[in-house]
Amino acid sequence: MSSAPITPDAVADALVALRERAPLVHAVTNYVTAGFTANVLLAAGASAAMVDNRDEAALFAGVADAVLINLGTPHDTADVYHAAARGAQEAGTPWVLDPIGAGGLPWRGALAAELLQYRPAAVRGNASEIIGLHGLTGDDGPGGRGGQGRGVDSSDDPADAVPAAVGLLEWAGAVSASGAVDHVVSPAGTTRITGGSVLLTRVTGTGCSLGALVAAYCAAAPDVGLAVAAAHTHVTVAADVAAERASSPGSFAVAYLDALHEVSPDEVRRRARLEHDA
Amino acid sequence: MSSAPITPDAVADALVALRERAPLVHAVTNYVTAGFTANVLLAAGASAAMVDNRDEAALFAGVADAVLINLGTPHDTADVYHAAARGAQEAGTPWVLDPIGAGGLPWRGALAAELLQYRPAAVRGNASEIIGLHGLTGDDGPGGRGGQGRGVDSSDDPADAVPAAVGLLEWAGAVSASGAVDHVVSPAGTTRITGGSVLLTRVTGTGCSLGALVAAYCAAAPDVGLAVAAAHTHVTVAADVAAERASSPGSFAVAYLDALHEVSPDEVRRRARLEHDA
Amino acid sequence: MSSAPITPDAVADALVALRERAPLVHAVTNYVTAGFTANVLLAAGASAAMVDNRDEAALFAGVADAVLINLGTPHDTADVYHAAARGAQEAGTPWVLDPIGAGGLPWRGALAAELLQYRPAAVRGNASEIIGLHGLTGDDGPGGRGGQGRGVDSSDDPADAVPAAVGLLEWAGAVSASGAVDHVVSPAGTTRITGGSVLLTRVTGTGCSLGALVAAYCAAAPDVGLAVAAAHTHVTVAADVAAERASSPGSFAVAYLDALHEVSPDEVRRRARLEHDA
Secondary structure, X not given: OOOOOOOHHHHHHHHHHHHHHOOEEEEEOOOOOHHHHHXXXXXXXXXXXXXXXXXXXXXXXXXXXXXXXXXXXXXXXXXXXXXXXXXXXXXXXXXXXXXXXXXXXXXXXXXXXXXXXXXOOEEEEEHHHHHHHHHHOOOOHHHOOOOOOXXXXXXXXXXXXXXXXXXXXXXXXXXXXXXXXXXXXXXXXXXXXXXXXXXXXXOOOHHHHHHHHHHHHHOOOOOHHHHHHHHHHHXXXXXXXXXXXXXXXXXXXXXXXXXXXXXXXXHHHHHOOEEXXX | OOOOOOOHHHHHHHHHHHHHHOOEXXXXXXXXXXXXXXXXXXXXXXXXXXXXXXXXXHHHHHHOOEEEEEOOOOOOOHHHHHHHHHHHHHHOOOEEEEOOOOOOOXXXXXXXXXXXXHOOOEEXXXXXXXXXXXXXXXXXXXXXXXXXXXXXXXXXXHHHHHHHHHHHOOOOOEEEEEOOEEEEEEOOEEEEEEOOOHHHHHOOOHHHHHHHHHHHHHOOOOOHHHHHHHHHHHHHHHHHHHHHHOOOHHHHHHHHHHHHHHOOHHHHHHHOOEEEEO | OOOOOOOHHHHHHHHHHXXXXXXEEEEEOOOOOHHHHHHHHHHHOOEEEOOOOOOOHHHHHOOOOEEEEEOOOOOOOHHHHHHHHHHHHHHOXXXXXXXXXXXXXXXXXXXXXXXXXXXXXXXXXXXXHHHHHHHHOOOOOOOOOOOOOEOOEOOOOHHHHHHHHHHHOOOOOEEEEEOOEEEEEEOOEEEEEEOXXXXXHHOOOHHHHHHHHHHHHHOOOXXXXXXXXXXXXXXXXXXXXXXXXXXXXXXXXXXXXHHHHHOOHHHXXXXXXXXXXX
């Protein structure tokens, strides 16, 4: 697989492409953060539809430009996730797996692992989720451990999730572990994205909506590794801008949506702090 | 059917009536925009309850002042929609149908068409949804076409939906196609409402919450055509005010809720841009 | 049962403990206000996870620091509520019942009454819900009446709910009726908390998120009566601060989240208006 270099110029170009394409993301996600996720997609320049019922989920995976499957609030919905993922695979629509809680909740971890069979373009999670999901694929043998997450929060550092992320490349085109420093792993190597704000952890849905934005970029960028890095860079720069305007979570969330919308390709290029190890 | 004239004075009077009556809207709606919809109703001067379970949906249609049925995220819930709509019809409670996605998703389009049997006071949708829903009633014969929507977005112009809206008057008291220029069709003719902001398309739930506000006005205004026009005018004026205060989607959403609350009947009268063809 | 005195000093100390402990609240709640509830918990200093499926709800009640069960949008979920409440009781995790709508909706009122068997640490509701729930326990005999709520709104005054709250102490460690003046009843007596803003009634989820914050405080404060009073005081002071910054509901909601985060123990101590009758 050839791959695009992951540079400030390349992520800025991906932002231009995102806004030109305005991809429609079919988000099969949780009810807690669905509204915020839609607002993040709209602010960033994409579009959103949540079509998560048995009768339409698979069909719509062939209509949309990208699909997100986020396991934040599974109910009796395993068949819907399978239908959406299979529908995306069959239609050739890129899809992203966000294995919320796979770090600490075995039942949904197993569900997330099953979905890897449909070959997601990308997996995005926090460090505990990436470690936990990888452990469930059986690849790390008897010495493997689950992630140390507690519910939906991570207790692991993204850097420690890199080996698990590399292992998951057997299933996915790229894998990211989000956190204080985001780590994006693809066949081209590992990219570290620095910046953002601790206030991101005081607003619900910043991780979930990032997963959706990864899906949007997968429909706009020429390469999945670049797409994932560009999505993380977009939100990191927006959070940097928002943190300059607001210092408490209510006003930070508003400023963050504003900044996702306002940030120009030039600003992304100038502010991006990317380190790449091939 | 006699009908009230649809004028700036009449919509301003309807706003006074809305705030005096503070109607309780029983909103059977989608999970993505339910919170925003409740906030719009509360900001505008109404009240909201989402009672969308099998055991209470019909009963509550007789308790509330108005009912909204929005098909944004149907699951195995066709019976709930039927129960709420039938309950509203039997209790004489005005109800509004918001056929989200009927423009491009056949399964839910058929569901929306079935609900017309309970005679909604009003139908509100984007142009593709109105065209699609009308096509499904069979009224336009073999030459009829479905709406050109893609998921929940419209690809049609509201003006082009007027014939479909007129056709739907067989089932509903008034029909609106929302968009850059809103078109409200009732037995009294067609009203065009100009204004608003493109930022309304960058905030999720502005359409869904408008449907809920139409329901609230149906419980407060003397005539359904006026009610629908008054709801559209209220949100259009609020969006105009918000766009003077904010230029990005996060802060626009906040300013929009503020403006729905603050806008006075005089301001509505002064700012309303209505054109009516009898 | 010994109990801590409920004073401005004690609620300020409870706030310090909340932020040190950062309790994870397992919120089995409604979809309308789940996002806002998570944001309130995060802003206040706690953490949130909504794990409301059959396969994980009971297990997670033993992982989390506190559990909220809010009956805002019950579907076919009675078994999930039972599992979460029973799981909390068995694990010794404090749990809070928020009997949304028990004042006016008999079906869910009965469901709420059933859950009392698992002995909640606290019950929080509006006055109609507390009166309605108590009436359903059968304790008030043939003269008992249900609450006068209409859907999720209260038509009763919190002071009038005190006898019902006292009756519910047979089942719960403390009971609060929220409203213009919040009334918290525990074996130590009745505490009245004055302040807040009428704008709290123009933002959806302020009551629901208060219930979640009560759960968080139950995991941090030394005594459940104090925990409930501290949660109500925290939100009341935050609303007072927010009302000084904003006068319309959109910006008030933002300022409220900011203030929940910013308010210091000293500010709580200084602003708290508590009256306690032993």
